[in-house]
Amino acid sequence: MQLKTKFGLGLVALGIAVAWNIWTRTRNLVPVDLPVSRAAGQSVTSNFTLNFDGLYLIHIEAQPTVPPDQLHCLLGVDADPVECGSTQPVLGANWVLSNAGQEIRRGSSKEPHSAA
Secondary structure, three states, X not given: OOHHHHHHHHHHHHHHHHHHHHHHHOOOOOOOOOOOOOOOOOOOOOOXXXXXXXXXXXXXXXXXXXXXXXXXXXXXXXXXXXXXXXXOOOOXXXXXEEEOOEEEEEEEOOOOOOOO
């Protein structure tokens, strides 16, 4: 390959890298990061803006003070009905997506779901 071709490809790669870096800095990939109360019946509400068309997930972190299988049952995460038996999830999440006060979609952790 000639030196001019290598230099040209290097400039194109540099331009793509700079453009990607600038674009990703403008995306809000984690719109909400809030601690939640462990008290029963408490809720957390927060308005936020999404500017990235993609899959958003509700992510819950818990300290591993109970065995993982039991924790999955208590959190309702991929809980196997055979293993969980009568153990009901102690955590629930409801969400509403709205734009300019108009409800667009809503959902709940009680609804059956699957990852994309």
